[in-house]
Amino acid sequence: MLKSLQEIVGERVSSSLAERCCYSSDASQVSGYPDFVVRPANTGEVSRIMMLCNERDVPVVARGAGSGLAGGASPVSGGVVLDMSGMDRILEMDLENLQVIVEPGVVAEKLNWALEPHGFFFPPDPGSSSFCTIGGMISYNSSGMRSVKYGTTRSYVLDLEVVLADGRVIHTGSRNLKSAAGYDLTRLFVGSEGTLGIITRAGLKVAPLPKERRLVFASFESAEAAGQAVIAVFSQGITPSACEILDRTTLKVLRLVDPKLALPDDGDVILFEVDGSRDSTAEAAEQIEKVCRPMAITIRQASGREMEPIWAARRLVGAAISRLDPKKTRIYMGEDVGVPIKQIPALIKRVQQITASVGIPAMKYGHIGDGNLHVALFIDVNDPDQWDRLRTAADRIHRAALSLGGTVSSEHGIGLARAEYMAEQVGKESLNVMRAIKKSLDPRGILNPGKMGL
Amino acid sequence: MLKSLQEIVGERVSSSLAERCCYSSDASQVSGYPDFVVRPANTGEVSRIMMLCNERDVPVVARGAGSGLAGGASPVSGGVVLDMSGMDRILEMDLENLQVIVEPGVVAEKLNWALEPHGFFFPPDPGSSSFCTIGGMISYNSSGMRSVKYGTTRSYVLDLEVVLADGRVIHTGSRNLKSAAGYDLTRLFVGSEGTLGIITRAGLKVAPLPKERRLVFASFESAEAAGQAVIAVFSQGITPSACEILDRTTLKVLRLVDPKLALPDDGDVILFEVDGSRDSTAEAAEQIEKVCRPMAITIRQASGREMEPIWAARRLVGAAISRLDPKKTRIYMGEDVGVPIKQIPALIKRVQQITASVGIPAMKYGHIGDGNLHVALFIDVNDPDQWDRLRTAADRIHRAALSLGGTVSSEHGIGLARAEYMAEQVGKESLNVMRAIKKSLDPRGILNPGKMGL
Ligand SMILES: Cc1cc2nc3c(=O)[nH]c(=O)nc-3n(C[C@H](O)[C@H](O)[C@H](O)COP(=O)(O)OP(=O)(O)OC[C@H]3O[C@@H](n4cnc5c(N)ncnc54)[C@H](O)[C@@H]3O)c2cc1C
Ligand SMILES: Cc1cc2nc3c(=O)[nH]c(=O)nc-3n(C[C@H](O)[C@H](O)[C@H](O)COP(=O)(O)OP(=O)(O)OC[C@H]3O[C@@H](n4cnc5c(N)ncnc54)[C@H](O)[C@@H]3O)c2cc1C
Numbered sequence: 001m002l003k004s005l006q007e008i009v010g011e012r013v014s015s016s017l018a019e020r021c022c023y024s025s026d027a028s029q030v031s032g033y034p035d036f037v038v039r040p041a042n043t044g045e046v047s048r049i050m051m052l053c054n055e056r057d058v059p060v061v062a063r064g065a066g067s068g069l070a071g072g073a074s075p076v077s078g079g080v081v082l083d084m085s086g087m088d089r090i091l092e093m094d095l096e097n098l099q100v101i102v103e104p105g106v107v108a109e110k111l112n113w114a115l116e117p118h119g120f121f122f123p124p125d126p127g128s129s130s131f132c133t134i135g136g137m138i139s140y141n142s143s144g145m146r147s148v149k150y151g152t153t154r155s156y157v158l159d160l161e162v163v164l165a166d167g168r169v170i171h172t173g174s175r176n177l178k179s180a181a182g183y184d185l186t187r188l189f190v191g192s193e194g195t196l197g198i199i200t201r202a203g204l205k206v207a208p209l210p211k212e213r214r215l216v217f218a219s220f221e222s223a224e225a226a227g228q229a230v231i232a233v234f235s236q237g238i239t240p241s242a243c244e245i246l247d248r249t250t251l252k253v254l255r256l257v258d259p260k261l262a263l264p265d266d267g268d269v270i271l272f273e274v275d276g277s278r279d280s281t282a283e284a285a286e287q288i289e290k291v292c293r294p295m296a297i298t299i300r301q302a303s304g305r306e307m308e309p310i311w312a313a314r315r316l317v318g319a320a321i322s323r324l325d326p327k328k329t330r331i332y333m334g335e336d337v338g339v340p341i342k343q344i345p346a347l348i349k350r351v352q353q354i355t356a357s358v359g360i361p362a363m364k365y366g367h368i369g370d371g372n373l374h375v376a377l378f379i380d381v382n383d384p385d386q387w388d389r390l391r392t393a394a395d396r397i398h399r400a401a402l403s404l405g406g407t408v409s410s411e412h413g414i415g416l417a418r419a420e421y422m423a424e425q426v427g428k429e430s431l432n433v434m435r436a437i438k439k440s441l442d443p444r445g446i447l448n449p450g451k452m453g454l
Numbered sequence: 455m456l457k458s459l460q461e462i463v464g465e466r467v468s469s470s471l472a473e474r475c476c477y478s479s480d481a482s483q484v485s486g487y488p489d490f491v492v493r494p495a496n497t498g499e500v501s502r503i504m505m506l507c508n509e510r511d512v513p514v515v516a517r518g519a520g521s522g523l524a525g526g527a528s529p530v531s532g533g534v535v536l537d538m539s540g541m542d543r544i545l546e547m548d549l550e551n552l553q554v555i556v557e558p559g560v561v562a563e564k565l566n567w568a569l570e571p572h573g574f575f576f577p578p579d580p581g582s583s584s585f586c587t588i589g590g591m592i593s594y595n596s597s598g599m600r601s602v603k604y605g606t607t608r609s610y611v612l613d614l615e616v617v618l619a620d621g622r623v624i625h626t627g628s629r630n631l632k633s634a635a636g637y638d639l640t641r642l643f644v645g646s647e648g649t650l651g652i653i654t655r656a657g658l659k660v661a662p663l664p665k666e667r668r669l670v671f672a673s674f675e676s677a678e679a680a681g682q683a684v685i686a687v688f689s690q691g692i693t694p695s696a697c698e699i700l701d702r703t704t705l706k707v708l709r710l711v712d713p714k715l716a717l718p719d720d721g722d723v724i725l726f727e728v729d730g731s732r733d734s735t736a737e738a739a740e741q742i743e744k745v746c747r748p749m750a751i752t753i754r755q756a757s758g759r760e761m762e763p764i765w766a767a768r769r770l771v772g773a774a775i776s777r778l779d780p781k782k783t784r785i786y787m788g789e790d791v792g793v794p795i796k797q798i799p800a801l802i803k804r805v806q807q808i809t810a811s812v813g814i815p816a817m818k819y820g821h822i823g824d825g826n827l828h829v830a831l832f833i834d835v836n837d838p839d840q841w842d843r844l845r846t847a848a849d850r851i852h853r854a855a856l857s858l859g860g861t862v863s864s865e866h867g868i869g870l871a872r873a874e875y876m877a878e879q880v881g882k883e884s885l886n887v888m889r890a891i892k893k894s895l896d897p898r899g900i901l902n903p904g905k906m907g908l
Pocket of ligand 1: 195
């Protein structure tokens with residue numbers, strides 16, 4: 001096998017223990033050793049690799065930056081890891097057509113650096129955008145703070161070049177902004193977590209940069225009350241460009257990092273960002289203030305430079321948690337639940353009860369305008385009892401979301417970490433349909449086996 | 455068969471010649487007689503009908519309002535037409551969650567009437583919205599003037615209830631605004647033209663109504679020059695809420711209908727609409743004027759009441775064409791091509807050459823901001839020679855779009871009218887993938903056979 005792979009990619013394959021160890025996991029708890037690490041340089045190589053692996057029934061797991069939080073890129077069945085991060089060219093900036101053509105290894109932030117001077121941006125903005133790849137974002141349908149207005153990665157993919165399990169190369173869409181011709185294969189591959197094909201090129205739609213941003217932030221008696229404020233704002237027909245919750249534990253952590261942080265310290269906080277022209281942002285910010293004032297303890301606005309440290313702190317949250325107790329580590333489990341907006345207060349309440357009852361401290365933050373709550377559980381990883389309690393908490397959090405008509409993952413994906421909930425999440429018959437589709441494209445089941453509950 | 459169907463739906467089935475004739479075609483040239491017309495009242499009935507037809511290999515064609523322009527709802531292989539227009543209840547207005555739950559037979563405009571008092575709307579706006587159904591719109595991924603800003607139907611479908619070929623009932627999404635859990639079955643069914651399942655319920659996302667709209671309209675030396683202006687506006691990062699072209703033939707027709715129409719009569723016209731807050735629309739309109747002024751002959755703005763007759767005239771265009779010559783009829787063929795924005799001037803030029811060379815008069819209008827050009831060819835339908843030339847023109851227009859990297863359908867769909875172009879449109883291997891998916895969900899091929907080139 002090694003020899004055959006070398007015939008295709010030369011030196012860019014390895015089976016050394018060190019390399020295999022480096023590629024054994026993503027940013028989740030899911031891991032397994034691959035047999036080979038391969039770094040393809042172009043579509044032709046990917047196609048030949050797939051042909052080879054299909055012939056020999058060797059599992060293939062694509063990997064971008066390995067920043068995923070669900071184990072999607074973890075090679076739990078051995079076989080080949082395809083490291084796509086080397087295919088990282090921006091092939092075309094076709095801004096007259098509002099689009100760019102990229103290889104899958106392009107890092108999201110680098111794409112935005114290239115777009116900014118032209119007045120455009122690629123809107124999906126995961127917290128990981130300074131290192132995650134476009135291929136990974138497409139495969140997880142990633143999103144972030146601004147999806148409440150701009151939508152998820154799905155909304156920005158026009159066309160994909162995909163290598164199928166048997167090495168065939170297909171194109172899924174077109175460079176037209178609008179086309180009604182055949183099944184929407186593009187969006188079938190978006191969110192498919194490497195189980196249907198390897199993405200080797202993407203045509204992405206870009207959007208004009210907004211001229212102005214403005215922030216309204218308000219503190220509330222409780223996280224539940226904060227959730228009520230979100231419902232009130234949306235019911236008024238206001239669409240903020242971001243709508244984030246930071247509960248009081250999260251704020252405490254942030255203040256440990258930056259004691260001068262200009263955020264209220266008297267409750268649980270919601271950040272509403274609005275963007276657009278100068279006047280329209282001022283108007284929308286006023287409206288939000290008006291709706292929230294009767295419910296809030298304190299409320300303030302910020303614009304321009306003033307906003308920067310606040311957003312910087314928000315981005316830091318996930319990593320900052322260790323400040324609360326340096327002996328403890330944040331574990332990404334049960335961290336990405338979501339519910340319909342109306343159920344936000346109920347979800348917050350249930351999560352509070354769960355973490356209190358199992359005695360695991362938790363920080364709650366997230367894209368609450370999408371109904372998405374990130375629950376950060378942290379434990380001493382050397383204590384098996386804390387691990388047990390963590391697992392119990394994560395499982396109950398997932399089930400709480402499901403019982404509220406919600407989702408076990410708003411944006412981080414299913415991978416292996418959440419595979420056990422798929423039947424309940426999508427329904428037994430829908431899961432069967434997904435399996436039938438998987439089988440029709442990958443009959444030997446070599447693409448990322450074991451993932452997504454397929 | 456009639457008896458078995460009666461056991462399921464009672465009186466709501468017919469095999470009379472009159473009924474069969476009424477259901478033999480949609481608004482296109484494609485037709486064929488069904489054997490039975492069935493009007494199901496609920497999901498359970500649809501499921502039992504599918505089970506029966508699957509068992510007996512009887513084709514099933516779903517039909518909404520039959521306003522489609524590609525023959526999607528035409529029962530070309532006989533069998534059962536499922537008239538879904540009777541399942542027309544708005545089941546839930548869940549505006550706190552920014553969504554509504556509807557049956558597929560709800561007419562688009564009626565949904566908007568129900569939403570308006572609450573300050574919301576369902577953005578996709580085909581010219582047919584006063585009669586077409588949500589089920590038809592989902593199945594064609596319909597759109598209209600405002601998709602340039604708001605996107606197509608695809609962007610507003612959260613969740614579907616679908617009856618599969620064998621009668622199984624599945625749900626495809628969830629009521630969450632954001633979820634990353636499994637394949638995006640929702641968007642696989644959007645645009646699938648009744649070939650994968652029967653949609654019996656839909657959860658739709660709605661949007662807040664904009665506070666203000668404003669129109670900028672400008673005339674140009676040529677339709678190509680008008681196309682250049684569109685490129686210039688988009689390159690500035692402006693996103694109009696509508697961007698329509700009306701060529702001089704179209705304007706002539708409109709003036710025959712309304713001689714007082716406040717549109718320029720000195721060239722080919724582009725209408726740019728912007729929406730949002732009062733100040734932001736004024737600002738965007740100013741910007742558009744500034745970009746277009748050097749290229750335009752005349753340029754003007756309109757707002758409020760002043761805009762109404764202009765939009766009313768625009769909506770009338772398709773039907774108004776007979777004013778030019780009452781003996782002639784507009785035939786919807788080659789009517790929905792689209793290209794990447796940059797190619798708009800080239801497409802316009804090619805269409806002009808084609809219609810001149812075959813000697814068929816044509817009116818050109820459409821959602822040019824999406825790259826979508828509606829070419830209205832009109833002929834004396836009693837003249838076989840004109841029919842021949844019409845077919846030649848339509849074929850050349852489709853091929854011109856393809857050769858410019860465009861699409862044979864931006865929004866009207868493939869059906870049978872454009873099925874012959876599918877292999878060239880999507881590529882042979884992609885078409886094979888579509889066929890494999892179709893087969894995995896409908897192994898006996900009873901759902902809308904012959905459509906979409908599958
Ligand atoms: C600090 C931090 C913050 C984060 N914040 C967010 C957030 O706000 N929002 C959010 O959505 N996510 C977030 N994430 C999760 C993760 O970063 C994103 O999902 C990211 O998009 C994954 O990109 P990647 O390149 O690391 O993909 P990987 O983890 O390498 O892979 C992700 C999945 O895609 C598949 N894949 C990768 N490349 C290809 C390809 N070319 N073809 C086919 N399949 C492929 C893999 O097999 C795997 O299933 C965060 C992660 C971290 C560590
Ligand atoms: C004057 C006029 C103007 C138009 N303007 C536009 C426009 O601006 N933009 C645009 O996109 N289109 C336009 N159209 C085309 C057409 O009206 C739209 O595509 C419309 O959405 C079709 O809806 P319908 O209910 O008539 O569907 P039908 O024509 O009845 O069916 C359309 C397709 O959907 C399938 N289908 C219907 N219901 C279901 C269901 N419940 N489950 C599964 N499959 C189903 C049918 O089998 C068929 O393939 C126009 C048509 C006319 C006549």
